[in-house]
Amino acid sequence: MSELPLNPRSPLLPDRHPEPDFFVADIFDATPKGDQASMEHPLFTLATKPDMESQEYRHGDIFVNIGPSPIGRATVHDRDILIYCISQMMARINEGRKVSRTMRFNPHDLMVVTNRDVSGRGYLNFKQALKRLQGTQIETNIQMGGKEQWNVFSLIADATIVRETRDGRMQEVEITLSNWLFDAIEAKGRDLLTLHRDYFRLRKPLERRLYEIARKHCGHQKSFRIGLQRLQEKAGSQSSIYEFRRLISKIVSDNASHQHIPEYDFAFDGDFLDIYRREEGGALPSPAKRGLIVSDSARERAKKHAKGWDIYALEAEWRDWVTSKAIEVQNADAHFVTFAKQRGPYKR
Incomplete structure (x- = not known):
């Protein structure tokens, strides 16, 4: 009887960028952080196809009502963009620098850090993710940054392509986070948790x-x-x-x-x-x-x-x-x- 293989294929996605280039190194070193609210409660859909359904969630006094964008609800993988923005902002705060709700960056850097595809399809998927994050409407009373209040918002207020190549690849984008999410950053990380970098390699x-x-x-x-x-x-x-x-x-x-x-x-x-x-x-x-x-x-x-x-x-x-x-x-x-x-x- 033949022996069973002791090293079957890992369920993890391959490490697409094992050696980030020199200019991305500092960005790559920022510790991944996510907000506790969306880790505890289902703000993002698990679907891999457009999810056009509204969802209601309640636990005790907490409620979340989620409405889809015209191309579907924001997905678990779309959340990578928010994790990247939060992580970069917290790294700047820890260096004693000021941050605002609006952040400008190169999409390629984000794709490398979050282990995403950097092909033309990868840029198209990134643009679709921005649309879902901006268009998904959330109504909730989840406390963020110590503030107890009713909120209705989109996960990002807006997104702008500042600069792109002749073939349409984005070189610089500007994203404005929702006040609700930025409250967690202004609370000096009290509502944030560090994530393992292999989180971005989880396939499902x-x-x-x-x-x-x-x-x-x-x-x-x-x-x-x-x-x-x-x-x-x-x-x-x-x-x-x-x-x-x-x-x-x-x-x-x-x-x-x-x-x-x-x-x-x-x-x-x-x-x-x-x-x-x-x-x-x-x-x-x-x-x-x-x-x-x-x-x-x-x-x-x-x-x-x-x-x-x-x-x-x-x-x-x-x-x-x-x-x-x-x-x-x-x-x-x-x-x-x-x-x-x-x-x-x-x-x-």
Whole structure:
């Protein structure tokens, strides 16, 4: 029997700019920061196609009503632009320089820092993102900068292409942030959190939301638990609860194999997600190093024996079990299929 590969392809996007050019170096060094409000609450859509639906979100006394722009709601990936602006402004404040709501920069620098494509399509996507950020309307009473008040605003007040090349590539743009977002910057970072730079390499919008929720709620605690329905509300997912459970199970399984979501590990039993802060230097060896990688063909075989079970949740349970019992696994595929056989079909 052939050995399983111990180094399967990482779910992370490739590092498109591993060595930023000399002129971008200072900009690249600015620590990525995001506002806590949009990390905790679903201000951005998870959709990868135009999302033309309005959304309402409530939690306790907090409410958020979101209306789409003419080309759809602002996406999780559009948020990169705001993270870049916030990060650059905070870096200037920390250097003792003054900042205003309006910021001028080269889009190429932003694309390098946020690991975006710098082709012609990349510039077109950047322009579309600006339209969605400006056109998405948000009504909320979320407190920002210590101010408790009702607000209705767009995420950016306006955007201007100041200079572009003959072939239409933007060389300089000017963006004015909303007062609501700028309040977080003026509060000297009290409403901001530092993000890991690999955040920009997370491929799936839901992976980014899981990281944001983990960073906001777990932070520097050792762990945080959240129920599936509450997690779905916070993530802003419009999927059915069954589909959302499957998506979370898959991400948790992938992260167990690759630890690609920075700083945090997850355990999921189908009803609750446990988030654990990954201890620096003290984390368990990755599943790949422990020989706990299951192939797709083994999952298919396991499904036949454990009909009705979420195969990824079952895989996560198996992995936790063999780890907690310190079981030596010689063949992960065979061991997992046997585990599925013993579990048998799901009984309601």
